Amino acid sequence: MEIHEGAAAAGDGVLDFSRLSLNTFNADSISDERKRDTKQLYLNYNRLASLPSSVGVFCNLEFLDISNNGLTAICEGITRLTRLKTLLAKNNRLDEFSLPKEFGSLQLEVLNFSGNRFEEIPLQCMKLLRLQSLSLGGNRLKNIPAEIENLTR
Numbered sequence: 001m002e003i004h005e006g007a008a009a010a011g012d013g014v015l016d017f018s019r020l021s022l023n024t025f026n027a028d029s030i031s032d033e034r035k036r037d038t039k040q041l042y043l044n045y046n047r048l049a050s051l052p053s054s055v056g057v058f059c060n061l062e063f064l065d066i067s068n069n070g071l072t073a074i075c076e077g078i079t080r081l082t083r084l085k086t087l088l089a090k091n092n093r094l095d096e097f098s099l100p101k102e103f104g105s106l107q108l109e110v111l112n113f114s115g116n117r118f119e120e121i122p123l124q125c126m127k128l129l130r131l132q133s134l135s136l137g138g139n140r141l142k143n144i145p146a147e148i149e150n151l152t153r
Contacts, residue, residue: 013039018065022046027054036060044068044088053077067091067112076100084108090135091115096122104128114138121145 015038017025025043027035040063041055048069055064056077063086066074071092078084079102087108094116104127111131115138125134126147134151 013037014042015040016042017046018042019045022048024048025052025054027057030057039063041065049073051075051078056080059083062086064088071098073098074100074103076102079103079105082107085130086110088112089116093117096120099124109133111135121148123147126150 015030015034022043023046025048035057036059038058039060041058041061042065044065044067046069048066048071050073051066051071053075054077055075056079058081060083061081062083064081064084065088067088067090069092071089071094074089074094079100084106085108087106087110090112091114094113095118099122101124103122103124106128107130108128109130110133111125111128112133112135114135118136118139119142121136121141121144125131126145128151131151
């Protein structure tokens with residue numbers, strides 16, 4: 001796999017794999033040092049059907065953009081991203097059954113699930129205690145659970 005970094009300079013903590021028409025993402029060809037140093041990962045505008053578990057190798061990742069892929073599932077591997085603060089997953093095919101059980105253990109501050117197929121807000125999102133911004137516009141929500149007030153400070 002060739003690393004495409006667009007305008008990002010090497011060593012700045014950014015890996016940009018956006019707009020490459022990827023069907024899969026495998027981090028095996030990325031050096032351990034690069035995996036450790038990556039703070040931002042862009043996988044947006046590809047053809048991923050599910051978020052691969054290999055994303056979990058980026059132990060210091062703080063920002064992940066998986067928007068505009070057609071994703072129907074987010075893998076369990078995302079729960080290994082203990083430093084992840086921002087997850088952008090706009091314009092996919094995600095619904096309330098697409099998230100791993102332990103998704104609520106993440107330390108997310110910003111979560112954007114706009115333009116997906118959610119009919120209910122997943123219970124895992126109600127457990128994101130550091131969440132400051134939740135975007136769910138353009139979904140099929142039928143109601144807002146009372147537990148949503150637990151997310152306000």
